[in-house]
Amino acid sequence: MRFNNAKSKKWVPFLYFFLGIGSILAMLYLFLFREDLNQAKMWYAIPATLILLILIFYSTAKYFEFDSDGNVLTFINKGLFLSNFVNYRESRAEFPKEKLKRYRIQNYGLYSFLYVYVRSKTNQIKRVRFNITLLSTRKKRALKKSLDKVIKHNNEIS
Secondary structure (H helix, E strand, O other): OOOHHHHHHHHHHHHHHHHHHHHHHHHHHHHHHHHOOOOOHHHHHHHHHHHHHHHHHHHHEEEEEEEOOOOOOEEEEHHHEOOOOOOOEEEEEEEHHHEEEEEEEEEOOOEEEEEEEEEOOOOEEEEEEOOOOOOOHHHHHHHHHHHHHHHHHHHHHH
16 A cells, blocks of 8 residues: 655645745734834744644645555655755655564654554664644545555464
């Protein structure tokens, strides 16, 4: 089974643009048309809130790709905004299906993570984390089904 969250890749640059232009327009409105905004606390609160929103969105907006065709499981996470030019946020894991021990999907409100536990060459269990926040619920179910099938096959072998 092979899938990704490419549909969300289309609207992420628009959202970045919207947040950037919206923050500039809000600052201009407050600076030019509001007389009661001479308090220093308000000037620090508005940019801090907008920067916090951008950082939250930046950390959640990741491209996810999964491939279980053949004998290898492939998981790829990379950034959505500048990943075509600079691939600094990519995390990739490729390993044989037999090395998969278990997995866990955690939902933290805004975030969703896939934790994959893999047996290494020295028989230690290593945890690898992938951001699946922008993955649809249908694709999350398909991911669970595929990984359950691999784990069931691994348990039958051993």
